[in-house]
Amino acid sequence: xxxxxxxxxxxxxRLVRRPVGEPADSDFETTxxxxxxxxxxxxxxxxxxxxxDPYMRGRMSDAKSYAAPVExxxxxxxxxxxxxxxxxxxxxxxxxxxxxxxxWQSHAVVPARQxxxxxxxxxxxSTAVGVLGMPGFTAYAGLLQIGRPQPGETVVVAAAAGPxxxxxxxxxxxxxxxxxxxxxxxxxxxxxxxxLGFDVAIDHRAPxxxxxxxxxxPDGVDVYFENVAGTVGEAVVRRMNTYGxxxxxxxxxxxxxxxPREGAEPAPDLLRRVLTKSLTIRGFIQDEFVADHYADFLxxxxxxxxxxxxxxxxxxxxxxxxxxxxxxxxLTGRNVGKLLVRVGDDPTLx
Amino acid sequence: xxxxxxxxxxxxxRLVRRPVGEPADSDFETTxxxxxxxxxxxxxxxxxxxxxDPYMRGRMSDAKSYAAPVExxxxxxxxxxxxxxxxxxxxxxxxxxxxxxxxWQSHAVVPARQxxxxxxxxxxxSTAVGVLGMPGFTAYAGLLQIGRPQPGETVVVAAAAGPxxxxxxxxxxxxxxxxxxxxxxxxxxxxxxxxLGFDVAIDHRAPxxxxxxxxxxPDGVDVYFENVAGTVGEAVVRRMNTYGxxxxxxxxxxxxxxxPREGAEPAPDLLRRVLTKSLTIRGFIQDEFVADHYADFLxxxxxxxxxxxxxxxxxxxxxxxxxxxxxxxxLTGRNVGKLLVRVGDDPTLx
Numbered sequence: 001x002x003x004x005x006x007x008x009x010x011x012x013x014r015l016v017r018r019p020v021g022e023p024a025d026s027d028f029e030t031t032x033x034x035x036x037x038x039x040x041x042x043x044x045x046x047x048x049x050x051x052x053d054p055y056m057r058g059r060m061s062d063a064k065s066y067a068a069p070v071e072x073x074x075x076x077x078x079x080x081x082x083x084x085x086x087x088x089x090x091x092x093x094x095x096x097x098x099x100x101x102x103x104w105q106s107h108a109v110v111p112a113r114q115x116x117x118x119x120x121x122x123x124x125x126s127t128a129v130g131v132l133g134m135p136g137f138t139a140y141a142g143l144l145q146i147g148r149p150q151p152g153e154t155v156v157v158a159a160a161a162g163p164x165x166x167x168x169x170x171x172x173x174x175x176x177x178x179x180x181x182x183x184x185x186x187x188x189x190x191x192x193x194x195x196l197g198f199d200v201a202i203d204h205r206a207p208x209x210x211x212x213x214x215x216x217x218p219d220g221v222d223v224y225f226e227n228v229a230g231t232v233g234e235a236v237v238r239r240m241n242t243y244g245x246x247x248x249x250x251x252x253x254x255x256x257x258x259x260p261r262e263g264a265e266p267a268p269d270l271l272r273r274v275l276t277k278s279l280t281i282r283g284f285i286q287d288e289f290v291a292d293h294y295a296d297f298l299x300x301x302x303x304x305x306x307x308x309x310x311x312x313x314x315x316x317x318x319x320x321x322x323x324x325x326x327x328x329x330x331l332t333g334r335n336v337g338k339l340l341v342r343v344g345d346d347p348t349l350x
Numbered sequence: 351x352x353x354x355x356x357x358x359x360x361x362x363x364r365l366v367r368r369p370v371g372e373p374a375d376s377d378f379e380t381t382x383x384x385x386x387x388x389x390x391x392x393x394x395x396x397x398x399x400x401x402x403d404p405y406m407r408g409r410m411s412d413a414k415s416y417a418a419p420v421e422x423x424x425x426x427x428x429x430x431x432x433x434x435x436x437x438x439x440x441x442x443x444x445x446x447x448x449x450x451x452x453x454w455q456s457h458a459v460v461p462a463r464q465x466x467x468x469x470x471x472x473x474x475x476s477t478a479v480g481v482l483g484m485p486g487f488t489a490y491a492g493l494l495q496i497g498r499p500q501p502g503e504t505v506v507v508a509a510a511a512g513p514x515x516x517x518x519x520x521x522x523x524x525x526x527x528x529x530x531x532x533x534x535x536x537x538x539x540x541x542x543x544x545x546l547g548f549d550v551a552i553d554h555r556a557p558x559x560x561x562x563x564x565x566x567x568p569d570g571v572d573v574y575f576e577n578v579a580g581t582v583g584e585a586v587v588r589r590m591n592t593y594g595x596x597x598x599x600x601x602x603x604x605x606x607x608x609x610p611r612e613g614a615e616p617a618p619d620l621l622r623r624v625l626t627k628s629l630t631i632r633g634f635i636q637d638e639f640v641a642d643h644y645a646d647f648l649x650x651x652x653x654x655x656x657x658x659x660x661x662x663x664x665x666x667x668x669x670x671x672x673x674x675x676x677x678x679x680x681l682t683g684r685n686v687g688k689l690l691v692r693v694g695d696d697p698t699l700x
Contacts, residue, residue, distance in 0.1 A: 229621055243638075248625050251618065261618060268601065270617040271579055274633035275598050281631040283624035288593075 008035045012075045013104035043112045044086035047343040051079040051129035076104040079129045099128045120348040130338035131312040139167035141289035146247035146282045151176030153222035161188035163338035168225045170310040184333045204232045248283040313337025358385045362425045363454035394436035397693040401429040401479035426454035429479045449478045470698040480688035481662040489517035490647045491639035496597035496632045501526030503572035511538035513688035518575045520660040534683045554582045598633040663687025
């Protein structure tokens, strides 16, 4: 039962204005707040990694969505990997590591039962918010429960160098399907092809993108894992085969949109495709699959990561003060791999 | 083995031009053609009823769809209920009735194996192209296999006075769900409410349609059986509950469209709804369910029709020469119930 000697404080990033379009520095404020004393069962956590994820853009907005927005003045929410620095919980000793949801701040006091203990010997602790965490599970559940790729089928995913997309492609391959990855820029395309084992990787910024997509999918598309939307999504949907499936897990390309995208396809055209091709479009949030599939995920994905079937990339930005800028980059595709902010030292790194 | 004494001819309606927008009289031509001699296994059929169905609009067009277009100069396709007037098939004696696919014409010679024999004692022969035929099966399969209504859920269907819509609502009720029907005009609304047992019926032409829809669905919408699209469809989709299901079986409101509908919702808005509500949109053609579910359909629907659980309405237009005009009316909602052309006498009618 270790304790820290003095009253702790937390450095926090708070949402003070709802962003219009791209989030601006002035939409946030950095504060330093005293932390409360620990009650029985509480832990004091030091943030090692803050996970930055596209869903956070929705939480900054007060448009109706699947989750309540962050209140103005509140600390931005987010998953974190933390070290326990003070504990009044037997199962979370000081020096242990946990997955928590303490948001954009350096320290926090929370009930230990709101955390999940991590074993640094099994996998790097950062993977708990990446390939072995929510992004990995989003890929696993959405692809296998909705996409249901069959051996020999073609699976297409965009933002393929991101944590969800890269897992989608590699799980598809593990299931015997062909994986076509779409990403922005030569570096990402090379990563997909050379390191992550995609069958084909194409650059959506290429002027002949539509032709490349056609060449990459000579037998059409059976599963399109939709996590970007925009013009890329429209191009892929045009290539769908009869009975194709489209799990919809994100629409990053349109998240910052303040007005309808010029030239966006009208819904009746999309519905006509759905009808003539007997397509399935299914929106989902990973939560709905947790009860039935999370244990399978940890087992399967743990094994795939361990034996190299599924590889992952991380993009680590140092310092909480860089979180807002890093988040902007996430929405425009600046990062390669899972985007993390290293808020404090990671003592588990060799 | 009856025979007709003389060489027979058939009066036929042929497609001679691809309609632009609403089909015009000049897009068709009426011809009289000699019929071939019967080969072994053939039957000579006299058309009693021609079924008019929305999918025919697609066949008139050469836009890519799920079925090949009718070639210019060919007889318009369509399901028919026919009397056998000459036969070289043991199982289709003269005077028996069959379901066939002989199209917009008065007579035809076809192999008997391309017909299904009907029993006039079990149900009126006209139901073979209606409630106990393709439209009924479309409702049954789409609602139960994709919509999957649960007891207490709210099911909404438009074109609810039509053969598919009216079956959807009544099957939903049989499964313990609440059925909300949308139709155009006071007559149809009264039919839904007073004869077909819908819980609520509303008129999409009412100036306060959106308010009426809201009042009719206080708990939101769990299943929207999409067979019209247009502004009505958009209004219903806005009321969908989380995990709502949208079987898409038709888009009649947009079938005649020659250019994008003014004010149609952009696809990104629809996808945002799909994502935030975890909706399922699934296009289908009834064919895909035939192998697994047609026998169940004949059993269930036969029983429901026999005991009055499912009622049906027919709108019978006399004379093949009125088929084109009747078909125009189908696309604009002029008919009430299943639209049939009585091409020749129905001797089974009391």
